[in-house]
Amino acid sequence: MTQLLNYAVPGIPFGCVFALMAVGLVLTYKASGVFNLAFGAQAFVSALAFVSLIEDGWPRWAAGVLAVFVLGPVVGLLLDRLLFRRIRTASPLVKLVPSLGLLVALPQLALIIAGSTPDIPPPALFVNAQRVYLHLGSVPLSGLELSISGCTVLVVGVLVALFRFTPVGLEMRAVVESPRMTELAGVNAGRVSAFAWMLSSVMAALAGVLLAPLYSQLDPQNFTVLLVWGIAGAVIGRFASLPLALLGGLGLGVAQQILAGYLPAGIISTGLRPSLPFVVLLIFLPFTRQRQLDDPLSGCDPPSATIETETLGYRSATTLAGAGDGGAHAVSLWHRRLESEAPDSLWARAARRPTSTLAWLVTGLAVLSALTWVPGDWLLTMTQGIAFSVICLSLTVLTGMSGQISLCQATFAGLGGFAAGQLADHFGLPVVLGMMAGGLLAALLGVIVAVPTLRLAGLPLALATLAFALLADNILFPTSWVGNGAGGVTVPRPTAGPVSFAAPRPFFLLSLAILGATAGIVKLVGDGTMGRFLAAMRGSEVASTSVGIDVYRLRVIVFAVSAGLAGVGGALFGSLEGSLSPNDFGYQISAVLLVVVAIVGLGSISGGVVAGLVYTTLQKAVTTLPSRYAGLVAVLFGLATLSYTRHPEGFLDYLGSRLLGFIGRHRSLSHLMGRHGPDGEGHPPPIEGAERPDGDALAPTRAPGGAT
């Protein structure tokens, strides 16, 4: 008993921080419908400001006040005003991508502004962190532990008082229940939601500042891990209950310390402890009510038809040629038209599809350049880009076509790469075959991920896959027969008989061939029956099952295909680099890739290809800048998510529609195109929360819910 207490008590401060995170997450989720993954980043920003200010000679209390009560709420207010307010009723993907982007971008932005990471170890907020102030039984309590616990109790007390006794607390409770009705009752729901954001941001800031001294140096990584614990707490609170989230966070903190105490050292404790959030997520997610999770505002706000179609419509540049024609713009590449078009001359076809023609021209030029004059380091970047394009295309299939959000694509890629390397190393398997085998193994892993998460969709699925990625990072990849820990795995360059692909340019051609094959598979899947079924599933899972589609089987298949493609891409990347370490495909990479593909365009093959190239090219470009700007790529992606919420169809399609609009205004070409829109622009109306299309046929005719 004493021993249990000995283990449990040190867990309380951790638990308190987790609880702060969990409560803040639930608060914003309920008040604004956005699950704020940027929470960990906000905590880091405030912690960084706190330590930097102290390093500059500020007194601790002043630095603390500024970091927690000024910077925290200002960041929260900005996020609400600039970003999250717009997407309250958007689809899960549109809500998730900006917060993922910010999770990556905010810490880097803060580091660029701060100039460098502070050299001093982070101090505690009030007291001497190390000194033991009192004993609980036989357990010594240090100043740090006391300050964390004390602050949490204080915050919780203030929250309870706020909700119970103040008018703004009452309004907040009302907004959480029904923003629209609250507005009709004369309350400014926007103001209340902004308040909720500021409040939760204060909690993030406080959690960051309190937790900073636990680590010897400030590292955004630690705060992301912290976020995952907070997510697990929020899931225990079913995304809805503040007290349950509080208890969940606290319990997790204590539980992880007890586990660490009792379990033997080594792989179990180092691996199992970080996996606890995953286990919790997997256990608790299925118990949360799906409908409520999909959209906390679904019961009170009518679904916004504008945004739904914006995000679900799976468009591509080629189909925009017919845009403006009575709203036919949503006819998608992936659904074969029933009547095949009469064969045209090459020129007429090219003119009808100016964007895709242009794309082919650019591609051709790029390949020619790569094979002739491009210097070695940029050729490497291009080849890396192709490998990542293959991985991005796996997201085109999974997220673009079927609407499932996965945050573990990099894990699949990593497994594929490790498998190719290990098979070549141990069994002498030729690397090209190893890539295939890696793809197959990754596909198998995809099935393993898909089966327990079959009933999840949207945000819960994203969180479950994120937890899985963490689990793989901690348990699967460090083992010697998979990722071999920090040592990594060597993956040789392939040879096929007398032909060697070891040199850069032959390898570039091989990569191009693999990308072509991948694109071909994606196109076949998209154009075939599977693509149509996936589009149906994306539209309505309920209706899909009731017309006779085995939705679960379909989901397992699409996960397998997607994971397989990612595995091949990972193997290709490994072979290019010569070796692969678990860091190459950590869970952050999955998040960044999803953000990049979503920004560039999930709706087309070209979107996936360009996304991969953009990803590596920007990273390469940044290396030419001073080292202070190393995080600039992340910042760029984060900022790009701001435009993403306006154009969820993706940058590429937006550009394509602009181009079409431009051509449409020039009459000389219009007769070749056959038809063009009355406004000359094919792009759909922009998202503005309140706007509705005229033919709002799909709004519910009756109040939703009820058992009739």
Next chain:
Amino acid sequence: MSGDLLVAKGISKQFGGIEALSELSFEVARGEAVGIVGPNGAGKTTLFNCLLGLDPPDTGTVTFDGVRIDRLPVWRRSRLGIGRTYQRMELFMGMTVADHLLVAEQAATGTFRVWLDFLNRGGPTPTELLHVEEMLEMLGLADVADRPVDGLDLGHARLVELGRAMMGSPQLLMLDEPSSGLDADETARLSAILANVRSARETAVVLVEHDLQLVESSVDRLCVLNFGRMLASGPVDQVLADPEVRQAYLGTGG
């Protein structure tokens, strides 16, 4: 009874403490059209969900065409020959009208094979396309066939749902308030289409509806549901004359 297509016995369903359906028994004969009316909250949609398996009932058995289906997944029940529409429409956003029908046709016939897609043989067969064309003609949707459903008006959207439910020639159609939100003209057209379908295909229909005119003109038998129980069942005029029914549903004055 060999004439019975669907037999549900002792169906109960609770939501929290609320009993949505209690020990309900319900059967539909082959080719029969049954109307179900009842006040909001009577359990009509819940009954549909229980029959199709979207919301498994707590107790009770469901037999369709002589086969016990209450343990089968939804998609299997659907392939046995049950089509349904939704009160709150569940369309495939972003897909065209024709694609809706094609998906339903391909799902109903179960022709989906993954490897066919990979061999570029995954497209629709001529027969499937023909069936889609026929359905478009029958519902008068040919003009909007290539339009995405997102911008359709409610009348057309309801017809798309109806068409999707009828692909693959199901033996039983379950229609959940197909006329809700439609104006008089559109309802009349719906009624004509329903009559057409029944005479052409001998499909059994279960129609949940508030529009009594539509119900009277379309069904052979009327059931009244109230608080999860079957209040009355029989020929339409007989049921509507029942004083208990008038009390529960129509109001005493009406």
